[in-house]
Amino acid sequence: MKNDPFRASFDSLEEFADMVSEVLHCPITIEDANHRLLAYSTHDDRTDPARIATIIGRRVPEKVINSLWKEGVIPSLLNSRDPIRVKTVDEIGLGNRVAVSIWKNDEVLGFIWALEIEKTLGEEEMNCLKQAADATKNKLIQLQNRKNKKEEQFQEFFWQLLTSHLSTNEEIINKFHALQISPPSSFAVAVFQFSKELGRDDEKHIAYLLKTIQMPKILLHTIDHQQLVLFISLDGIQKPVNKLNAFCELFVAKMKERFGIDSIVQGYSSVYSDLGKVEKSYKEARTVLSVKRKFPREAKEIHGYQSLGIYKYIDVLIEKSGTDQNENYSLKKLQEYDKKNNTDLVETLEVFLNHDSNVHEAANQLNVHTNTLNYRLKRISEIGEINLKDPNQKITLYLDLKLEKFK
Amino acid sequence: MKNDPFRASFDSLEEFADMVSEVLHCPITIEDANHRLLAYSTHDDRTDPARIATIIGRRVPEKVINSLWKEGVIPSLLNSRDPIRVKTVDEIGLGNRVAVSIWKNDEVLGFIWALEIEKTLGEEEMNCLKQAADATKNKLIQLQNRKNKKEEQFQEFFWQLLTSHLSTNEEIINKFHALQISPPSSFAVAVFQFSKELGRDDEKHIAYLLKTIQMPKILLHTIDHQQLVLFISLDGIQKPVNKLNAFCELFVAKMKERFGIDSIVQGYSSVYSDLGKVEKSYKEARTVLSVKRKFPREAKEIHGYQSLGIYKYIDVLIEKSGTDQNENYSLKKLQEYDKKNNTDLVETLEVFLNHDSNVHEAANQLNVHTNTLNYRLKRISEIGEINLKDPNQKITLYLDLKLEKFK
DNA sequence: ACTCAATTTGTGAAATTACACAAAACGTTC
């Protein structure tokens, strides 16, 4: 290049940011591929709320990232090596700015942002920004290598936790500190099951998504065949279960929305404080997935082990009813009647029980008149010799219906 | 004795009954200790409905026996060797009569009844009746010996059935025929648990009671330590489960009422047709007893294996929750709250669930205002983070409450 | 004794449910 202002070497990214800032006369921010702040210029104090928030939190706020995805800015940056202009988005305090992605071969390593506070960058300056991006490349590669090495250590540690390879809690805590993670005082393990083996690209997408979600904090993550396993800190979260649920649904939604990755099934463990229980948590999360495999419809909305309810017991119940082979007398009668008379008493009963014995709701779901349902219930209790006011009987029917479904 | 009209030997009891009838000028009936008809006089055709029913059915009708117990007649006969006069009881078609018991040492072998249709027996005739009783003694002892031998065969056969010692159904049916019992087309096994080891007297009382109950038919019975085991035919009974339930309660009530034997626990199996399933039935009946031992309060009214409901699964559930040691999060929260604030939320929840979520009934049992209960339920769902409209959650709580109870 | 929050009880209106009855629809059998 004939006129590259950034040929000179530089020691730190901060120094470099200031240099670019001086050339372009606007504040500069450099981020990694996961939108973590790497450096920002300080010689210019004009700025906007989004930049302040980024600098304070050492990362781009989640809502800003969301907005940039929605506006198509990030997809463009990931597709093109040219600078892209972003219009003001007032709601999130984002002023006009220009961004460019930093590339190594076919991979994006990070981004440079230039705020257009008072002036708009011309074509030449845009070009200059592109050159700046090229100049940071090597620095970012170094950083990435360092990070990869650390990442490997994380992986190894996480698998040790998941398999209870570390015996004492002290040992675990030491290891946490060694990796510069503060051990969580309460945590959970989540597992996401994908519909295909996860490739390198998927891994990157996942890592990206996990890094940009700020709460809850994903301390460790790893991928095993079709499963993504997360170790989640719940420190300082008031309603951990709510949060976990929201997170699980959010993650799945974003994976689909941003990367078109579909049909992910999620499961997470109870909340524990004892770091020796990571393996147990892992098992719990996988139990949730296993229940969802067996009962796709009924367990669709259940993600947490806590919420499994009766399905916590489903395995032993299946086993027991298999060995004893005791069909439920009432169900047998109803099934016989259904077959003979072309009726749907069994289904009716199940819907009724699913809706907590609420005639109105059940009738709605069945698309029949309330009185019809009442009539059927009367027949059901006659034919099946069931007392629908007896919780023991109802619960047994509920369980046996679910069990039957599995066979 | 100076003047015994019955010194002469006689061939059959029938002949003897006629002889006595002629001496006393009134119809005579002879029964064994279990009120089965042994013989009756025919030379006199004056009679009353109770006697006709006895002769037709070859046994004294149950309601007549009941009445005689209530009037104190049978207890007196079992206590005294003297003839006893019975006043007319119109409701059961019983005319005036005199009865005397037949003794061998301290044991009653049977009874002789003399109807006072037109005349009343004088003292001399009463004495004569007593002599007649003495004269039948030897004949009855013979009968009893024969019966005892048969009884032993029954016992052996029953234990073979209970332990699945006979392999093919054909074998079983042949054995039934050999013992002159017609194999039932449907049956059940019932077990009664007594609070003490059963002695010879108890056995007799039990045998007596079983013989006098006409429906359902007890084909076989045996005693094992503190347990009475029955093999019950359900042929020709429309609502077998109802009948069994009624029978179990009746048996316990009568044992107490007549013999003062208390705190009997009853359990019976499902109804089966396959005679190869006697052992399974026996196990089922014992399972009921075992549940009642573990859950005396909740299973008090449950006698049938069919009605066990969730308690059918209780063993595996206990085991599962033991190995996993997963306390229910909601219950834990509620227990903590109860302890801290001196409240009864857990109990409230249980009563509520026991009453099928019926606020009114539950409030009644708890002796609080309906609104109080509603308030508590609201607190319960807040504190325990429970959705009381979700059947899965409710069922889980129900199960976990019962499980907790067991610990 | 006072304060405070939590709990209990009372009241009444609105919503929901239970139930009886009649009419209509449906499917089967002859």
Next chain:
DNA sequence: GAACGTTTTGTGTAATTTCACAAATTGAGT
């Protein structure tokens, strides 16, 4: 297609439940 029993739906009323709100009670802490 007529006759039959079963099922579905509509209507109306009585009973019950739900819910909000106010008042009274409790009990622990100061």
